[in-house]
Amino acid sequence: MPKPAQGGEWDNWAMSIHLHTEEEIQGMRVVGQLTGRLLDYLTPFVQPGITTNELDRLAETYTTEVLGAISAPLNYQPPGHAPYPKSICTSINHQVCHGIPNDKPLKKGDIVNIDVTLIKDGWHGDSSRMFIVGDASIAAKRLCALTYEALWLGIEQVRPGAHLGDIGHAIQSFAERHGLSVVREFCGHGIGRKFHDEPQVLHYGRPGTLERLEAGMIFTIEPMLNAGRRDIKELGDGWTIVTKDRSLSAQWEHTILVTPTGYEVLTQSEGAPPPPAFVRGFAASTA
Template sequence: MKNYIKKKIEINKIKNACNLAAKVLEMIEEHIIDGVTTNHINNICHKYITNELKAYPASLNYNGFPKSVCISVNEEVCHGIPNEKILKNGDIINIDVTIMKNGYYGDTSKMFTIGNISNEAKNLIKITQECLYNAVKKIKHNENLSIIGKTIESHAEKYNYKIIKEYCGHGIGKNLHEDPYILHYKNDKNKIKIYTGMIFTIEPILTTGDGKTILSKDGWTVLTQDKSLSAQWEHTILVTENSYEILTLRKNEFFY
């Protein structure tokens, strides 16, 4: 358990990396428009991270991933490789940003929309964000870590959405992915406790379909098998003495 607890100097460095990751999502919003390619969006993010933030886009070359951010559109679940795909009216898009600064990582993702999207898409995006927020509110010292997955799945089930169970949240610090791993579904076998000083991500993925996935021929992009829509939101969270702090909270983000 001691390995999960971050020292003050580590917390400050992770906070900085997380703040920079949030800035990328704030910056890119005005560029998510009808007619641009996901590769164009990637290139803007890359230049901003390296030139303006003086940081490293941690997705780039991570286990061979070829781009600086993950961009997943519509039925793409996660790890979408930016390419020459043109974004269009009605699309829903997740952009996942990981930053490495001074040896420490920050990780966050956000849903974006273009033009008029369907009510089905609006509801999916809304409920997925609610799943994240509801789970964050459950975080407190000495609580069971499994409360996160229980909270997320219970809320998703109310609206007949499925959790994509293959992907989970994770500890973060000197490494992008560290223990403990955070399941987004009910799992009472996990007896790990939440303690002050832990930092981890919560990043639920919901779908309107049956929850089954397939891997694209590119070896990275994950899609829903039934081509149903998918949505994801992610924040990095610090457990404080009496509560929690969302390290990747964006300006003007209304946390409810």
Template sequence: MIKIKTPEEIELMRESALIVSKTLGMLASKIKPGVTSLQLDKMAEAFIRDHGAEPGFLGMYDFPNSLNMSPNAQVVHGIPNDEPLKDGDIISVDCGSFKNGYYGDHAYTFEVGEVAEETKKLLRVTKESLYAGIREFREGNRVGDVAYAIQNYCESHGYGVVRELVGHGLGKKLHESPEMPNYGKRGRGKKFVEGMVVAIEPMINMGTRRIKQLKDGWTILTADGQPSAHFEHDVAIVDGKPELLSTFQYIYDALGIKSDEEDEFRKKVNN
């Protein structure tokens, strides 16, 4: 059953989401060749706790860490370890927080040092597909409208859209209804209504859409060993339209990146 949020609940969820946003922003300047994902995980856990929240992933389904850290051909659910990151790597950092009874959950794929141009394109297209999907998350539309927008955009660039892993509703539980796949047909699936909150998260592979799982029971990889990108935002329907609860702006501030990509999904304030 889909749980509709009140305006007050949405504001509590925004607080949880922004703790994740700030955590990713803190990590942005630390992600360099030579650092390990386990070191980054420890930084993130301390940061989240220092901001009055609990790590949302730690212990969830027995996951051993606070971050999902998935480099290169790892799609999602990578376990932090002691292997240093290398120049030219990419790494998806998926983070969750729990505060005031609600979860925040979103992700960003970072470049490590100098990354190949074809890999940069994969990251750019995947992030653009996220916003293409968010535009369709509005009152009266359906799950399939978001799914189709993401799938069509990524497949038009020749990329593989992962089928087995999906976005989801968000709230008092990390995973709520509805499921939000990144592939589908327009006009299909659950209808969106005011007060819905979801995590939209395209997981896009440079090559085949097929995946496999490591024996650790968590790590998902591309079947052909090519890179995968993952971006995720928390979004609510407010006044019939999509409104971001999370932001990548803290990341961009840390990295010196100028971007207006989120402007259309923010409330306009009259001066």
């Protein structure tokens, strides 16, 4: 669940960026792996005819009864919002993020983002994936694939001494080179004991700007790319964000640790799609 890049504060953010100790990192590795396992579990159920309410029920049951964790989005209430009513976010086609599960069946050709956040022993893990329901148009497949590459281009910038602006620049330049637009009102975020913490991780920007990365930082990278214009609006439910021009939107997300030599992807699980071929420094959590 991305934090707004503009507007009100979520979770009374700290003014400084927390550098996690090795003990704290191990707690984040555990919850990161559970988060990935939840998405692995849901994957075979994403088929034409299933409702997002059913996916939500499956997710909540698996989270509590199998993983022994808590669904962070359920009843989550940042300032100015009603409590979020479900355990996962399901954003379909032109929905950008925070789509609320309902009783409408998924149909062949839909693309859907499933965004999950778990709490285990007080630690938060956050990840999302795109799913193609049955088969989809070439344009829809292209959008999902390019957004995944954009995520990993951002991840590849992560190392001590780099800047948050390097991440945003890598994502923005790649997206715009391929005719896609970057949603700017929502961003990645620090995560740990808090669901949303500093720093803000913008998916656009200039290299060499914003905070310098240090080992021990943990944050999400979660670009939202639109096939059309970047403009968005909020629906009347107070949560669901859609593209103003009703163009397709896609998002992928991982939780990332800055290590002394690069990065570690805390939410990369056995069933997750592999990194693109250009990725060289990949390391996944083994908790």
